[in-house]
Amino acid sequence: MRFIKGFGQFWYDFIIGNDWKIAVAVVAALAVTLVVVLAGVSTAAATVAGGVLLLLFFIASVVIDVRS
Amino acid sequence: MTGATWGLVASTFAASFVEFVEALTIVLAMGVTRGWRSALAGTLVALVALTAFTAAAGYALSTWLPEALLQLVVGTLLLIFGLQWLRKAVLRSSGLKAMHDEDEEFASQTEAGRKAAAKSRFGIDTFAFVVSFKGVFLEGVEVVFIVITFGLSAANMPAAIGGAAVAGLLVLIAGLILHRPLAMIPENALKYGVGLLLASFGAYWAVEGLGVFTESGESLEWPGHDWAILALIAGWLLISRVLVTFLPRLKPEVAR
Numbered sequence: 001m002r003f004i005k006g007f008g009q010f011w012y013d014f015i016i017g018n019d020w021k022i023a024v025a026v027v028a029a030l031a032v033t034l035v036v037v038l039a040g041v042s043t044a045a046a047t048v049a050g051g052v053l054l055l056l057f058f059i060a061s062v063v064i065d066v067r068s
Numbered sequence: 069m070t071g072a073t074w075g076l077v078a079s080t081f082a083a084s085f086v087e088f089v090e091a092l093t094i095v096l097a098m099g100v101t102r103g104w105r106s107a108l109a110g111t112l113v114a115l116v117a118l119t120a121f122t123a124a125a126g127y128a129l130s131t132w133l134p135e136a137l138l139q140l141v142v143g144t145l146l147l148i149f150g151l152q153w154l155r156k157a158v159l160r161s162s163g164l165k166a167m168h169d170e171d172e173e174f175a176s177q178t179e180a181g182r183k184a185a186a187k188s189r190f191g192i193d194t195f196a197f198v199v200s201f202k203g204v205f206l207e208g209v210e211v212v213f214i215v216i217t218f219g220l221s222a223a224n225m226p227a228a229i230g231g232a233a234v235a236g237l238l239v240l241i242a243g244l245i246l247h248r249p250l251a252m253i254p255e256n257a258l259k260y261g262v263g264l265l266l267a268s269f270g271a272y273w274a275v276e277g278l279g280v281f282t283e284s285g286e287s288l289e290w291p292g293h294d295w296a297i298l299a300l301i302a303g304w305l306l307i308s309r310v311l312v313t314f315l316p317r318l319k320p321e322v323a324r
Contacts, residue, residue: 015145017152026147026274034278037288044291050275051300054147055307058267062155062311066164066318 019065025057073227075297076218079265080231083214086258087207088239094203096243102196109192110200117201118208126216126225136287140277142217143270149213150266157260158308162315211236214266221273264308268300 016023033050041049098107129138159165180199211232219228272290279288290296 015148017148019152019155022151022155023148026144026151030144030274030278033275034281037278037282043288046278047275047288047290047296050278051271051296051303054271054275055303058151058154059307059311062158062315063318065155066159066315 019061021061021065022058025061026054029053029057073224076222076224076227077231079262079269080215080218080228081235082258083262083266084211084232085235085239086262087211087214088236091204091207092239092243094207095200098196098200098203102193106193106196107200110197111204113197114201114204114208117205118212121209122212122216125212126220129216129220134280134285136277136280136285138277139221139273139287140280142221143273143275143277145213145270146217146266147270147274149210150263150268150270153259153263154267154304154308155263157256157263158311158315160256161260162312164315164319217273218269221269260308264301264304267304268297271300271304272297 030050032053033046036049037043037046095107095111098110129142133141156165215225215228215232219225222228276287276290279286282288292299
C-alpha cells in the first residue's frame with residue numbers, strides 16, 4: 001500500500017508539479033488541436049495551429065498563476 | 069552524425085546534466101555528514117533499481133504502444149515537464165521567484181543529515197542510505213524518462229543514451245574532484261535552456277501523435293518536418309522573453 005501511494009505521489013509530482021495549471025493548459029491545447037484535426041483542416045495547418053495554441057495556453061496559465 | 073542526431077545528443081546531455089547535479093548534491097551532503105559507506109550503498113542500490121526500471125519501461129513502451137500513440141503520450145509528458153521548468157525559469161528571470169541555489173540545497177541537506185538520529189542496520193546508516201537512494205532514484209527516473217522519450221520518438225536510442233551517459237560521467241568526475249556541490253554551474257540558465265528544448269520536442273511529438281485519432285492512425289506531419297522543431301524553439305524563446313519582461317508589471321510589489 002505504501003509503495004502504491006509513493007508511486008502515485010511520484011507521478012503526481014512529476015506531472016502536476018508545483019503548478020497544476022501547466023498540465024491543464026497542455027491537455028486543453030491538445031484537445032482543441034484535436035478538434036481542428038478532426039474538423040478536416042489540412043495537416044500542415046492543424047499542426048501549426050497546435051503549436052500556436054500550446055504557446056497561447058502556456059502564456060495564459062503563467063499569467064493566471066502570477067495574478068492569483 | 070546528422071544535425072538532428074547532434075540536437076538529440078545535446079538535448080539529452082543538457083537535461084540529464086541538471087538531474088545528475090541535483091542527485092550528486094544529495095549524495096555529497098549525506099556522504100559528508102553521515103558517512104560515505106552508507107551514502108554510496110544507497111546510490112548503488114538506486115542504480116540497480118534504475119536499471120531494472122529502464123529495461124521494463126523501455127520494453128513496455130516500445131512493444132505495446134503504436135508509434136503515433138507513443139508520440140502523443142511521451143510528447144505530452146515531455147511538454148508538461150519542459151513547461152514546468154520553463155515556467156520556473158521565467159518566474160526566476162523576472163524576479164518573481166527566488167533563484168535555485170545548489171549551495172543552499174547542500175546546506176539544508178547537510179543540516180538535516182546532522183540532526184537526524186543515528187539508526188544503523190547491517191552496519192549501514194539507514195538515514196544516509198534512504199536519502200541517497202531516494203535522491204539518486206528519483207532524479208535518475210527523470211533522466212531515464214528523458215532518454216526513453218527522446219530515444220524512442222527520434223528512433224535513435226544510442227544517441228539519447230550517449231548524451232545522458234556523457235553528462236553523468238562529467239558530473240561524477242567533477243564531484244570526485246571537487247567533493248562539493250557544483251554551485252558554479254549556472255543551473256538556472258541551464259534549466260531555462262533545457263525547458264525550451266523539452267517544450268519544443270514535446271510540442272512537436274505530441275501534436276504529431278494526435279494523428280492516432282484520425283482514420284489512418286498515422287502520425288501527423290509538420291510542414292518542414294524536423295525543421296519545425298527549430299521554429300518551435302524560436303517560438304518558446306520569444307514568448308518566454310516577452311513574459312520575463314511583462315510579468316513583473318502584473319505584480320510590481322514582488323518584482324525586484
